[in-house]
Amino acid sequence: MTSMDMTKAVHWRKTKNRIFFGIIVILTVVCVLPLFMILGYVVYRALPGFSMGFFTRLPAPTGIPGGMANAIVGTLEIVAVASIISLPFGLGAGLFLSETRAVKIQSFIRFLTDVLSGTPSIVIGLLAYALIVAPMGNFSGFAGSIALAILMIPTIARTSEQVLRLVPVSLREAALALGATRVQVWMRVVIPTALSGILTGFLLAVSRALGETAPLLFTALGNQFWAKSFFAPMAALPLQVFVYAISPYKDWQQEAWAGALTLVLIALVLNVLARLIGRTKR
Amino acid sequence: MAQSLSIRDLHAWYGELEVLKGINMDIEANQVSAIIGPSGCGKSTFIRCLNRLHETIPSGKVSGSIQLGDRDLFSIDPMDVRRMVGMVFQKPNPFPTMSIFDNVAVGLRFAGITKKHMLSERVEKSIQMAGLWEEVKDRLHEPSTALSGGQQQRLCIARALAVEPDVLLMDEPTSALDPISTLRVEELVEEIKSSYTVVIVTHNMQQAARIADKTAFFLNGELVEYGDTNTIFTHPNFQSTEDYISGRFG
Numbered sequence: 001m002t003s004m005d006m007t008k009a010v011h012w013r014k015t016k017n018r019i020f021f022g023i024i025v026i027l028t029v030v031c032v033l034p035l036f037m038i039l040g041y042v043v044y045r046a047l048p049g050f051s052m053g054f055f056t057r058l059p060a061p062t063g064i065p066g067g068m069a070n071a072i073v074g075t076l077e078i079v080a081v082a083s084i085i086s087l088p089f090g091l092g093a094g095l096f097l098s099e100t101r102a103v104k105i106q107s108f109i110r111f112l113t114d115v116l117s118g119t120p121s122i123v124i125g126l127l128a129y130a131l132i133v134a135p136m137g138n139f140s141g142f143a144g145s146i147a148l149a150i151l152m153i154p155t156i157a158r159t160s161e162q163v164l165r166l167v168p169v170s171l172r173e174a175a176l177a178l179g180a181t182r183v184q185v186w187m188r189v190v191i192p193t194a195l196s197g198i199l200t201g202f203l204l205a206v207s208r209a210l211g212e213t214a215p216l217l218f219t220a221l222g223n224q225f226w227a228k229s230f231f232a233p234m235a236a237l238p239l240q241v242f243v244y245a246i247s248p249y250k251d252w253q254q255e256a257w258a259g260a261l262t263l264v265l266i267a268l269v270l271n272v273l274a275r276l277i278g279r280t281k282r
Numbered sequence: 283m284a285q286s287l288s289i290r291d292l293h294a295w296y297g298e299l300e301v302l303k304g305i306n307m308d309i310e311a312n313q314v315s316a317i318i319g320p321s322g323c324g325k326s327t328f329i330r331c332l333n334r335l336h337e338t339i340p341s342g343k344v345s346g347s348i349q350l351g352d353r354d355l356f357s358i359d360p361m362d363v364r365r366m367v368g369m370v371f372q373k374p375n376p377f378p379t380m381s382i383f384d385n386v387a388v389g390l391r392f393a394g395i396t397k398k399h400m401l402s403e404r405v406e407k408s409i410q411m412a413g414l415w416e417e418v419k420d421r422l423h424e425p426s427t428a429l430s431g432g433q434q435q436r437l438c439i440a441r442a443l444a445v446e447p448d449v450l451l452m453d454e455p456t457s458a459l460d461p462i463s464t465l466r467v468e469e470l471v472e473e474i475k476s477s478y479t480v481v482i483v484t485h486n487m488q489q490a491a492r493i494a495d496k497t498a499f500f501l502n503g504e505l506v507e508y509g510d511t512n513t514i515f516t517h518p519n520f521q522s523t524e525d526y527i528s529g530r531f532g
Binding site: 101168170171173174175176177178179180181184188189192193195 | 333335338340361362364365368369371373375377378379380388389391392393438441442445
């Protein structure tokens with residue numbers, strides 16, 4: 001090859017490189033654009049409905065200024081209890097999956113968690129109805145929490161398992177060599193080392209549970225007023241948004257947008273928290 | 283308090299592969315015994331059997347008998363065995379989520395000792411024994427990962443000593459360290475020999491010659507020779523020992 005040919009070839013390679021890089025950039029933008037469009041549109045529709053009243057008033061008939069105070073509090077309560085229930089079970093399952101030496105049981109349980117995480121959320125809601133609502137005789141926030149907890153457990157179990165597996169064998173052996181029992185190794189070395197990963201997985205499961213509507217349909221049911229107790233029907237944001245969005249009233253529809261934005265904001269705060277925790281605990 | 287180790291007909295397997303083929307050995311108390319041999323000869327597997335760590339591997343199997351003093355190690359809970367037979371690993375492995383103090387104290391906490399003054403006392407004593415006290419006494423509550431490699435290894439030694447074992451096993455403890463840190467660790471081994479029985483696996487024959495009272499030569503899962511370091515290095519009984527020492531293989 002003459003030196004002229006070489007320069008041409010190198011030039012063509014550089015051009016090809018630039019073209020492909022450009023294509024990747026375009027594809028990335030196309031990927032991320034819908035997210036920003038959705039966010040932008042939701043903010044655009046919801047902002048007119050944001051007011052102090054929205055956060056403090058109870059739902060009112062159309063025409064009368066109302067709000068979603070009970071739904072916001074209800075969502076926070078139901079998700080909080082679901083988190084408290086699901087974390088120990090999910091983490092325990094994750095610990096079992098990563099530490100057990102019984103290989104056959106391990107793959108069976110992993111299969112079960114995968115099936116459970118793929119089950120439609122409405123089916124899980126029906127399960128909670130049959131297990132809690134029917135025997136109790138009434139709808140309740142508690143039943144909603146149970147449904148959400150069942151939803152969250154497989155996610156927490158799988159992410160915990162993966163993070164726990166990443167803890168190096170050398171650390172476990174160092175602990176064993178000091179005379180630790182297996183449980184001590186898990187509690188004092190393995191889990192603390194994997195903690196930031198476990199928390200991140202946990203917060204992601206929580207932010208998913210925040211937006212679930214179907215499981216709450218026949219468990220928490222919804223409420224136009226403050227719930228009498230946690231064991232009574234309770235309002236929740238996704239439910240309220242659903243009811244308001246399909247209604248024919250413009251003011252209710254406006255409130256539905258505001259409710260949707262509130263949900264997005266809560267999820268956003270949780271995700272940012274997850275990242276901050278992940279960064280500081282390095 | 284140092285104890286002697288008596289190993290009889292020790293076999294070890296990884297699944298179907300036999301890596302130790304009947305080891306018989308008597309390791310005296312208050313001495314440093316070095317284990318040398320080419321890669322794959324079973325030295326690391328051997329000492330991992332001594333603190334029953336080999337059994338924790340999914341495919342690991344052991345048979346034979348190991349006596350510590352007059353106690354049969356296979357009839358005691360492995361946890362208790364490991365409190366009596368401590369280990370320092372090749373690559374320093376301090377617990378990253380714990381401070382310097384907590385790293386050394388954790389072995390005591392595992393054993394159920396929680397009284398603050400007891401812990402402080404034992405931690406200080408162990409860190410001093412490891413020759414690390416002057417360097418860390420003002421930053422005991424900093425994370426252990428802030429130390430250099432040589433310091434981390436001495437921390438791991440302090441951690442192992444805090445539990446006051448009868449035997450200290452060391453699996454190539456200086457192979458990942460620079461020469462100065464290596465020297466410090468070797469000095470340490472000299473110092474603690476009066477209170478402990480030390481078994482050290484090493485690839486470095488000069489190291490064995492420097493610090494060990496007795497040396498054992500392993501080859502292909504068998505103990506070829508075990509005797510005074512001087513004798514092994516100058517008048518070995520077996521040709522294979524002679525060949526290894528003069529560098530003809532390994």
